[in-house]
Amino acid sequence: MLEDRDYMRQSEYPPRMPLTVVLLVLNAIIFVIECFTLGYPPRFSLNNYFALSVEGLKHGFVWQLLTYQFMHASFWHILFNSWAIYLFGREIEETLGPRKFLVLFLTAGVVGGMFQILAALLWPAYFGGPVVGASAGGFGLMAAYAVLFPERELSLLFPPVTFRAKTMLIFSAVLAVAGIVFPVDNVANAAHLGGMLTGLVFVRQLVLNRWLPSDFPSGGAGPGKSPFWRSAAEPPDEDLSTDEFVRSEVDPILDKISRQGIQSLTERERQILEKARSRMAKH
Secondary structure, eight states: OGGGOOTTTOOOSSOOOOHHHHHHHHHHHHHHHHHHHHTTTTOOOTTOSSSBOHHHHHTTOTTHHHHGGGOOSSHHHHHHHHHHHHHHHHHHHHHHOHHHHHHHHHHHHHHHHHHHHHHHHHOHHHHOSOBOOSHHHHHHHHHHHHHHSTTOEEEOSSSOOEEEHHHHHHHHHHHHHHHHHSOOTTOOHHHHHHHHHHHHHIIIIIISOOOSGGGSGGGOOOTTOOGGGOOTTSOOOTTSOHHHHIIIIIHHHHHHHHHHOGGGOOHHHHHHHHHHHHHHHHO
16 A cells, blocks of 8 residues: 555656756856857847737747747846746645646746737837846746745845735735836736736646636635645645545555656645645554
8 A cells, every 4th residue: 555655765767856956057057158249238139030010920039938038138137037946846746746837937938929929009109119038927926836836935135025925926816906007117017917828827727627617605615724825835735525525535646756757846745745745653
């Protein structure tokens, strides 16, 4: 039975480099190339093949929706985006797995880029310039983090403030909307908003499958706890019988192990197996 298995002790060998680190290294390499070819700070024109722009998409350069995510305009620009990827990406990759992590990051970047292009079409005087940066993907990771770990506390060095992840998401969304209504030069607020919405929908709908009417307070989330912010890292409820728990939660994980190996398990899936082992030991 489950208690005889060693799921919680096995590890991948040789160790795989986390995709979070791969993204950070790739961004750094591309930034160095930019500095050598375009000078510092890099200057991006509307004729650039890789920076995102309305003109580029009109010419059929659809790859810009991907390439712009790996380009940056200054040292502080790449530093901030790299910090966001590192801070949120590690937990997201561990919880969702590397494949979903990468899909989430790139999709948030693409959708954020489309939001920015829409803003450029509506208000070309404010949003018409070329766009670069991984901020849309970073904000997508932040939104996903806030859904997965809503009560997790985060602290800033400057200003010295501590707040919950869900509070950070709400505050960031308000800033992004305000930045669209009252545009600020060189800040892609529309891309930030698009990235956050993508991260929110990706986790809620595609990962947790909880974007349903029963998720809301009338669906019985429990007193004082909004189901919208329920953490995905929490093991399933105790309400399920052992047979139902094994059928609905454990069997899919065992199927995943048979297809992809033990190294593919997320932290939540390992917690479920440990919980199943504890339940089996009581029967």
